[in-house]
Amino acid sequence: MTPLNPGDLLVIGPACSVQFTGDRILRVRLVSIGVVDPYHDWLWLTGYVLDVKGNAIAKRELYVQRAGIVVEQRRPPLAPRSSARTTPAQPRARTARVRAS
Secondary structure: OOOOOOOOEEEEOOOOOHHHOHHHOEEEEEEEEOOOOOOOOEEEEEEEEEOOOOOEEEEEEEEEEHHHOEEEEOOOOOOOOOOOOOOOOOOOOOOOOOOOO
C-alpha cells in the first residue's frame, strides 16, 4: 500500500469500519496519522470532514482499517522553497566610526 500523507483526500467507507456504511461515508482531508498502531492494519487518523462543496465542516479522529481507505486525491507536491534573495549577498564595505567628543 502506498503511504498516506497529510493533505491527501480520503474516502472512509464501510470497508474501513462498519460504522461508515450508507450515508455515513466520509470524505476527509488528512491532517495526521496516529503514532501507535494498536491492532495490525488499523489506524488512528485525524482529519477534516468535507461537505459536498469541499469545505471543512468538522475535525474528527477516526479509527479505521488501512485496507479500506480510498485515496481520492493525493496532496499536490510542495513547490521548492525559494530564498528571499535572488542574488548572492555582497559583502559591505566597512566604514570607520567617528566618536563625538
